[in-house]
Amino acid sequence: MTESEILERLRRRVRVPRNSELITGIGDDCAIYRPRGSREDLVLTTDMLIEGIHFETSTHRPADIGHKALARGLSDIAAMGAQPRFCLVSLALAPHAGAKWIDQFYNGLLALSERHGSVLAGGDLSHSDRITCDIVVIGGVPRGKALLRSGALAGDAIYVSGGLGGSALGLATGRGAAKRRHLRPEPRVELGQFLRTRLRATAAMDLSDGLSLDLARMCQASGTSANVEFLPLFPGATPVQALHGGEDYELLFTVSPKTRVPDDYAGVPLSRIGTMQAGSVGCVFLKGRPLAALGYDHFRQ
Amino acid sequence: MTESEILERLRRRVRVPRNSELITGIGDDCAIYRPRGSREDLVLTTDMLIEGIHFETSTHRPADIGHKALARGLSDIAAMGAQPRFCLVSLALAPHAGAKWIDQFYNGLLALSERHGSVLAGGDLSHSDRITCDIVVIGGVPRGKALLRSGALAGDAIYVSGGLGGSALGLATGRGAAKRRHLRPEPRVELGQFLRTRLRATAAMDLSDGLSLDLARMCQASGTSANVEFLPLFPGATPVQALHGGEDYELLFTVSPKTRVPDDYAGVPLSRIGTMQAGSVGCVFLKGRPLAALGYDHFRQ
Numbered sequence: 001m002t003e004s005e006i007l008e009r010l011r012r013r014v015r016v017p018r019n020s021e022l023i024t025g026i027g028d029d030c031a032i033y034r035p036r037g038s039r040e041d042l043v044l045t046t047d048m049l050i051e052g053i054h055f056e057t058s059t060h061r062p063a064d065i066g067h068k069a070l071a072r073g074l075s076d077i078a079a080m081g082a083q084p085r086f087c088l089v090s091l092a093l094a095p096h097a098g099a100k101w102i103d104q105f106y107n108g109l110l111a112l113s114e115r116h117g118s119v120l121a122g123g124d125l126s127h128s129d130r131i132t133c134d135i136v137v138i139g140g141v142p143r144g145k146a147l148l149r150s151g152a153l154a155g156d157a158i159y160v161s162g163g164l165g166g167s168a169l170g171l172a173t174g175r176g177a178a179k180r181r182h183l184r185p186e187p188r189v190e191l192g193q194f195l196r197t198r199l200r201a202t203a204a205m206d207l208s209d210g211l212s213l214d215l216a217r218m219c220q221a222s223g224t225s226a227n228v229e230f231l232p233l234f235p236g237a238t239p240v241q242a243l244h245g246g247e248d249y250e251l252l253f254t255v256s257p258k259t260r261v262p263d264d265y266a267g268v269p270l271s272r273i274g275t276m277q278a279g280s281v282g283c284v285f286l287k288g289r290p291l292a293a294l295g296y297d298h299f300r301q
Numbered sequence: 302m303t304e305s306e307i308l309e310r311l312r313r314r315v316r317v318p319r320n321s322e323l324i325t326g327i328g329d330d331c332a333i334y335r336p337r338g339s340r341e342d343l344v345l346t347t348d349m350l351i352e353g354i355h356f357e358t359s360t361h362r363p364a365d366i367g368h369k370a371l372a373r374g375l376s377d378i379a380a381m382g383a384q385p386r387f388c389l390v391s392l393a394l395a396p397h398a399g400a401k402w403i404d405q406f407y408n409g410l411l412a413l414s415e416r417h418g419s420v421l422a423g424g425d426l427s428h429s430d431r432i433t434c435d436i437v438v439i440g441g442v443p444r445g446k447a448l449l450r451s452g453a454l455a456g457d458a459i460y461v462s463g464g465l466g467g468s469a470l471g472l473a474t475g476r477g478a479a480k481r482r483h484l485r486p487e488p489r490v491e492l493g494q495f496l497r498t499r500l501r502a503t504a505a506m507d508l509s510d511g512l513s514l515d516l517a518r519m520c521q522a523s524g525t526s527a528n529v530e531f532l533p534l535f536p537g538a539t540p541v542q543a544l545h546g547g548e549d550y551e552l553l554f555t556v557s558p559k560t561r562v563p564d565d566y567a568g569v570p571l572s573r574i575g576t577m578q579a580g581s582v583g584c585v586f587l588k589g590r591p592l593a594a595l596g597y598d599h600f601r602q
Contacts, residue, residue: 001400001403003426006403006426007426010407010421013407013411014411014420014421015415015420016420017418017420020387020420021386022386022387022420022422025387025420025421025422025423026421026422026423026424027423028423030423031387031389031422031423033386033387033422033439035336035339035341035343035441036339036340036341037338037339037340037341038336038337038338038339039337039338040336040337040338042336042343044389044422044423044437044439045423046389046390046391046423046424046425046435046437047391047425048391048393048425048427048433048435050393050427050429050433052429052430053393053427053428053429054427085322085323085334086321086323086326086332086334088332088345088347088437089347090347090348090349090435092349092351092354092433099302102302102307106311106314110314110315114316117318119315119316119317119318119321119323119326120311120315120326120327121323121326121327121332121334121345122326122327122328122329122331122332122345122346122347123327123347124347124348124349124435125304125307125308126349126351126354126355127354128351128353128354128431128433129353129431130429130430130431132349132351132393132429132433134347134349134391134425134435136345136347136389136437138334138345140336
């Protein structure tokens with residue numbers, strides 16, 4: 001089974017009571033919970049980061065790992081157009097991660113958390129033979145206003161922020177700006193809120209597993225297909241890295257074709273990459289030809 | 302460093318903004334968040350369960366693991382006197398956990414989640430060489446009413462639910478009711494709410510790492526010491542298992558000495574084990590003699 005198949009199977013099994021305050025469950029970047037009487041919905045996401053799977057201690061310093069663990073969760077919050085509020089961190093330490101490692105890990109994590117107002121509120125400590133970190137980030141968004149990946153309509157323009165393939169390039173070369181992109185991804189938190197409040201984006205998600213796979217997921221959720229016409233490359237990245245490379249943590253979003261989208265937001269380029277289409281639900285085309293969803297799946301590789 | 306030392310160090314480093322809706326951060330069973338305008342506080346907890354550390358696949362069937370992963374989180378929610386609302390599950394699968402394993406894991410988890418109204422709302426999937434599960438449970442409790450471990454006063458009576466040492470006994474013998482206690486702990490969710498609404502407990506926490514260590518933590522948080530006079534043993538368990546064995550997931554709580562506590566709640570015995578005292582903050586005594594906090598610490602053993 002692939003990751004998507006496991007999730008779909010699980011989604012069908014879970015019974016959500018009719019009076020539940022749970023608005024969105026399995027299947028989007030975040031779950032959405034509506035506390036009774038509150039003007040805000042809460043969005044919640046959880047993300048694992050495992051030594052040897054998501055990072056190597058030979059390339060990632062402890063502060064990089066702390067940064068990346070939280071950045072992945074913040075990126076999900078950004079994709080909902082929400083404001084981060086707080087986070088919880090579960091950390092299993094391996095024997096090679098001593099007191100100094102722990103301090104530096106939290107240095108990286110806390111620096112990013114303070115920058116985005118996501119207070120560390122708790123967690124769990126354990127040990128293992130691989131460093132394993134699971135992070136929960138909770139954000140707030142005005143009631144009913146969270147951006148979903150399911151809201152795109154045929155005819156909507158598809159955009160991405162930044163240049164794609166940088167993280168894959170950095171992983172391959174271990175050099176320069178691409179290396180920094182790989183080690184220290186920058187969650188697009190303010191941009192997410194701009195998409196919600198100013199551009200009234202119809203759908204949004206973050207690019208964690210590669211455009212080809214993530215865009216197919218957005219199409220599946222929205223009941224559309226997508227035609228990609230243009231790829232904004234991270235400097236030096238190949239089209240293959242931009243299409244299928246994971247961990248860029250840029251935002252993928254759609255807007256009504258009438259919406260005027262600025263060329264950039266706070267220095268981050270916003271590029272139109274294509275158009276949502278009716279039919280062939282869940283399929284992505286590159287200039288009209290079918291594009292395989294070769295992005296990262298934990299259970300296919 | 303011990304687990305407690307790492308947490309204390311971290312607690313001192315985290316800056317909580319003055320206008321934060323975060324009521325309680327690092328240091329209790331759950332973090333407490335107060336959504337603006339809501340009559341309810343949300344309590345959140347996270348708990349890791351790792352193959353080879355917290356369980357072995359030779360003794361735990363997949364459904365046991367799913368049950369236990371959620372039971373640990375629900376037990377924290379119970380300790381706050383809260384009602385579970387939903388949960389998120391991050392799961393890293395090892396090659397030996399295939400489609401059938403996954404199905405049975407979620408069978409165990411979903412059966413418990415439906416029984417306690419804790420809807421599975423999302424999570425994350427990954428792979429590793431050890432099965433690793435991190436669970437987040439979110440509960441609701443009337444504003445300002447969550448039970449804390451810090452509220453005990455000198456003179457308060459100390460109680461526990463059930464018999465202690467059952468899980469340690471089950472781990473040692475692999476037999477009978479104790480084995481079931483070890484594999485399928487029963488979170489005391491309704492009891493937690495009874496402690497809050499009827500007994501007006503002054504403090505509560507769940508027994509996950511052994512009475513000697515957990516009671517010392519409650520004393521530390523409350524600024525008290527404790528004298529233990531009586532130990533309700535799980536049938537067959539030794540006093541050492543009852544004092545220092547982990548994973549009983551019973552509730553430890555304190556009440557005003559004037560409070561009348563029934564002998565049981567829904568068939569679960571409630572036993573007075575001792576009294577909170579002034580002075581010697583954080584120390585636990587057994588019939589007046591100092592008791593070492595030998596419960597489970599991930600970084601001492």
